[in-house]
Amino acid sequence: MSSIVELTHLERYTGSLAERVYQSLKAAIVQLKYQPGEALKKQDIIDQFGVSRSPVADALSRLASDGLVDIVPQSGTYVSRFSLSEIREGAFLREALELAAVERVAQTRTDEQLKQLQRNIRFQALLLEDGDFQGFHRADEDMHALIQSFTGFRRLRLLTETSWVQVNRARQLVLPTPGRAQESHREHQDIVSAIAVQDAEEARLAMRRHVRKLVAFVETLEAQHPELFTPERSPT
Amino acid sequence: MSSIVELTHLERYTGSLAERVYQSLKAAIVQLKYQPGEALKKQDIIDQFGVSRSPVADALSRLASDGLVDIVPQSGTYVSRFSLSEIREGAFLREALELAAVERVAQTRTDEQLKQLQRNIRFQALLLEDGDFQGFHRADEDMHALIQSFTGFRRLRLLTETSWVQVNRARQLVLPTPGRAQESHREHQDIVSAIAVQDAEEARLAMRRHVRKLVAFVETLEAQHPELFTPERSPT
DNA sequence: TGAAGCAAACTAACATGTTAGCACAACAGT
DNA sequence: ACTGTTGTGCTAACATGTTAGTTTGCTTCA
Structure with a gap:
């Protein structure tokens, strides 16, 4: 059940790559395109945007400080469930x-x-x-x-x-x-x-x-x- | 006048390297060991802590979102002045x-x-x-x-x-x-x-x-x- | 049948190589 | 002397290689 999530193209946003990836992912999470609890496949994101791991990692860490994702060290990143x-x-x-x-x-x-x-x-x-x-x-x-x-x-x-x-x-x-x-x-x-x-x-x-x-x-x-x-x- | 700033050793803190670098730098900035307006020499920080650029970059970006430093793209990172x-x-x-x-x-x-x-x-x-x-x-x-x-x-x-x-x-x-x-x-x-x-x-x-x-x-x-x-x- | 152990595959975290934009100084032309 | 230009050295941003910890699932043994 690896449902592929349609992400908004980066061109819609401005700023650094990391910033744009952040915006796009945030929108997808808030619009519930990602299911709460779902694992975020970094590789998929990289493939869709055509960028490297750095800006994606940066974006994810910012999403974590917003409380929208939970980063589990050495394991994975998950869209946070509602609490x-x-x-x-x-x-x-x-x-x-x-x-x-x-x-x-x-x-x-x-x-x-x-x-x-x-x-x-x-x-x-x-x-x-x-x-x-x-x-x-x-x-x-x-x-x-x-x-x-x-x-x-x-x-x-x-x-x-x-x-x-x-x-x-x-x-x-x-x-x-x-x-x-x-x-x-x-x-x-x-x-x-x-x-x-x-x-x-x-x-x-x-x-x-x-x-x-x-x-x-x-x-x-x-x-x-x-x-x-x-x-x-x-x-x- | 490249005054060398004495940073607290990382052992005093817990968590990932990036987290500890963040804590240490934050303390130094709040205690005014860095002069407001001063440029943060990434290389000095790397040398003092004996870590690589990744955790330092991570820490600096978090300090930026706290408003404690200003990152100028393609130029440098400066301790923010009071406003x-x-x-x-x-x-x-x-x-x-x-x-x-x-x-x-x-x-x-x-x-x-x-x-x-x-x-x-x-x-x-x-x-x-x-x-x-x-x-x-x-x-x-x-x-x-x-x-x-x-x-x-x-x-x-x-x-x-x-x-x-x-x-x-x-x-x-x-x-x-x-x-x-x-x-x-x-x-x-x-x-x-x-x-x-x-x-x-x-x-x-x-x-x-x-x-x-x-x-x-x-x-x-x-x-x-x-x-x-x-x-x-x-x-x- | 079930539990314990082990290995393969995956991940975040960290290290390092590369690119491109900016600032500043030296220099050339007027 | 003054302005415009070029080039050098710095930086953040991005790409990619490496390490180490976690999960999963298979296998082996009780």
């Missing part, structure tokens, strides 16, 4: 960072920044009317990215991304719930409204309500796909 | 993570955990009486580590550490202020008191007061050591 505790931790970290960001932005926002957020919100409504849920999801992510960029901190976005990546991967398994997008949009409105009136505390609360909803969706997952999860470390 | 904005970001991130941690722990703590914290606090008092400021500093860090470990999240501690590492490096330049340790101890007491009565909001506030004090010390630094800082990106 409820890691998913909860990812959600906790994202919540911590998003709350701090929105609190700060509520206090420091300029009118121009507020305008951008409000434009995004109206755009979301427009996409919902058209039933473009994929577009809505992109606009959703854009909104979070906007808020984070308004803090002026560059690393923040990266950290949130890597914290969240586990949850995001698990989210691929959850079927979209009818009405969830509308509900989500209303929560976005609450957040931006609080930012508009510079109420930091309310912005925090609104963001917290929003983020915690996302987590609740994932919690039900283990029962449906137990084989993708690591057993929650019961002794032997 | 006020990066220091502020590090402080922001640590604050975000520590606040979330203490808020959670205030709600979920067991009596046994509380006991550990209170024991730590009394130990701090004892060290202060003896005038052992270095020991106090260690106990201080232990307390923060304790709180983080009580969340049950493993990655949290690592993230806080890497967020803070820039600030910590800068802190090496700040002379200890008389009476600061006592003040710090009182702030620690406030935090643990709030945890004792499970007042999450007060715990957050106490922790915030505490963390922000540390940052204030660093802010004055650029005037004293301008050569260690990157100019705050004024055009050309």
Whole structure:
């Protein structure tokens, strides 16, 4: 059962070879093209990309520090299984960072920044009317990215991304719930409204309500796909 | 002026060669044995450790993702200079993570955990009486580590550490202020008191007061050591 | 039949050879 | 003197050779 995984061509990305291999593999893992628990055949990757072991090894070690693969010394590299505790931790970290960001932005926002957020919100409504849920999801992510960029901190976005990546991967398994997008949009409105009136505390609360909803969706997952999860470390 | 930097022997650390080289270099950079802006001579490192380029390259790439060195492609690797904005970001991130941690722990703590914290606090008092400021500093860090470990999240501690590492490096330049340790101890007491009565909001506030004090010390630094800082990106 | 031992095949980790881009100094032309 | 050019020596990035530890599965012996 050595299912060959179709990897995105390196030309789609920029940077060093190692960087591009990293991007391509990461996308494949998050999109569940690799099964959690599956062994990563380095030779296959080398063959598909036409590169040598060095950039691949480099990419894998970066994926390991993201927690997306587990490197077993002198043995092999495996796509990490889901772990409820890691998913909860990812959600906790994202919540911590998003709350701090929105609190700060509520206090420091300029009118121009507020305008951008409000434009995004109206755009979301427009996409919902058209039933473009994929577009809505992109606009959703854009909104979070906007808020984070308004803090002026560059690393923040990266950290949130890597914290969240586990949850995001698990989210691929959850079927979209009818009405969830509308509900989500209303929560976005609450957040931006609080930012508009510079109420930091309310912005925090609104963001917290929003983020915690996302987590609740994932919690039900283990029962449906137990084989993708690591057993929650019961002794032997 | 190729000042030879004394690196800690690899035997002091555990893990793969690359891991140990990473630990040793990181310690040297944080302790300012390397001057910010200084070029890292890979050959010197190789000679001192008696290893090959692979583990050193691996270690350097990890230091780069910590923000401790800047790798310039096809040119060289340099110990990163201080940047006020990066220091502020590090402080922001640590604050975000520590606040979330203490808020959670205030709600979920067991009596046994509380006991550990209170024991730590009394130990701090004892060290202060003896005038052992270095020991106090260690106990201080232990307390923060304790709180983080009580969340049950493993990655949290690592993230806080890497967020803070820039600030910590800068802190090496700040002379200890008389009476600061006592003040710090009182702030620690406030935090643990709030945890004792499970007042999450007060715990957050106490922790915030505490963390922000540390940052204030660093802010004055650029005037004293301008050569260690990157100019705050004024055009050309 | 089952367990213990052994060897072959695979892997990550480490070592080393090669390539190509950048910086800086010496030098030539004006 | 000043500018433009070339070449030398450095580097990171990439390719490939080597080593040593792990897994797997076959074989052998109780």
